Amino acid sequence: MNAYLDINPEVKQALKAGKPVVALESTIISHGMPYPQNVQTALAVEETVRKNGAVPATIAIIGGRLKAGLSPEEIEYFGKKGTAIHKASRRDLAVLCARGEDGATTVATTMIIAHMAGIKIFATGGIGGVHRGAETTMDISADLEELAVTPVMVVCAGAKAILDLGLTLEYLETKGVPVIGYGTQELPAFYSRHSGLGVDYRIDTPEELAKALYVQREMGLGGGMLVTNPIPEEYAMDGGEIDAAIEKALAECSQQGIRGKDTTPFLLARVAELTGGDSLASNIQLVLNNAALAAKTATQYCKL
Ligand code: PSU
Ligand code: MN
Numbered sequence: 512m513n514a515y516l517d518i519n520p521e522v523k524q525a526l527k528a529g530k531p532v533v534a535l536e537s538t539i540i541s542h543g544m545p546y547p548q549n550v551q552t553a554l555a556v557e558e559t560v561r562k563n564g565a566v567p568a569t570i571a572i573i574g575g576r577l578k579a580g581l582s583p584e585e586i587e588y589f590g591k592k593g594t595a596i597h598k599a600s601r602r603d604l605a606v607l608c609a610r611g612e613d614g615a616t617t618v619a620t621t622m623i624i625a626h627m628a629g630i631k632i633f634a635t636g637g638i639g640g641v642h643r644g645a646e647t648t649m650d651i652s653a654d655l656e657e658l659a660v661t662p663v664m665v666v667c668a669g670a671k672a673i674l675d676l677g678l679t680l681e682y683l684e685t686k687g688v689p690v691i692g693y694g695t696q697e698l699p700a701f702y703s704r705h706s707g708l709g710v711d712y713r714i715d716t717p718e719e720l721a722k723a724l725y726v727q728r729e730m731g732l733g734g735g736m737l738v739t740n741p742i743p744e745e746y747a748m749d750g751g752e753i754d755a756a757i758e759k760a761l762a763e764c765s766q767q768g769i770r771g772k773d774t775t776p777f778l779l780a781r782v783a784e785l786t787g788g789d790s791l792a793s794n795i796q797l798v799l800n801n802a803a804l805a806a807k808t809a810t811q812y813c814k815l
Contacts, residue, residue: 519580531809550590563806572614634805640679
């Protein structure tokens with residue numbers, strides 16, 4: 512096992528026994544939602560994974576150690592410390608661990624640590640991608656490169672329209688990442704079920720998702736797989752309201768000269784403020800929905 516990794520006893524036991532485990536990320540807790548809803552959501556997501564037959568492993572960096580599986584106290588600590596915690600993508604892992612610091616794991620680093628631990632399926636809200644205007648800023652999330660190389664299935668609700676969704680799909684195609692729509696042929700756009708863009712494959716059951724992942728791994732292809740699961744109809748938001756908030760947030764972002772790793776958290780927080788509590792409620796529901804699908808898929812995977 513990796514010398515920098517700690518797997519909590521429950522997760523370790525489940526993995527050893529060949530039981531289903533689902534990884535969960537921590538940037539969504541520290542940077543993706545306000546306290547205390549972030550902690551409540553993180554705990555509810557773990558509960559949803561359990562109800563659907565799998566063991567949750569929330570992933571983070573604490574005191575320079577890579578953690579697969581957090582205690583409720585550790586989740587509370589992350590939620591309270593919020594954006595004071597370093598947002599950690601691939602480039603941050605070595606220096607943070609060398610210094611013994613904390614880090615909130617993005618999709619990219621959650622995939623890396625999940626893979627180190629032997630966890631194959633990971634549920635989150637939205638992934639990073641190609642930002643609008645990337646042709647001049649070159650702002651492309653390290654999440655996409657990670658999906659290209661690390662063999663973990665990521666279940667999300669698509670990506671927020673703060674990104675250029677068309678370019679994000681092009682990038683994933685170039686990198687050889689399969690993009691699957693769960694029960695749909697259309698890429699969902701996080702708060703909304705519709706983007707007008709097509710995915711590579713529509714898959715309708717956890718069994719078939721598990722089989723696709725199994726074959727990818729057996730074949731030794733490497734790389735990840737992206738499952739996009741539309742937000743449940745009753746929680747989906749009106750496209751017009753969201754689009755107006757996104758346009759405003761993007762304009763403020765460039766006026767204020769916000770760049771690099773601060774861009775995504777800034778846009779997420781501004782869109783949430785501009786749309787009021789509605790967007791937070793939708794965000795929570797879609798994460799729960801993804802956690803349930805990931806747990807069902809992990810359960811099926813264990814039967815293969
Ligand atoms: N998109 C969301 N919610 C999130 C994130 C993205 O809708 O919480 C977070 C995830 O942790 C993701 C990260 O991996 O932002 C991407 O950041 P960047 O664009 O800096 O790579
Ligand atoms: Mn970026």
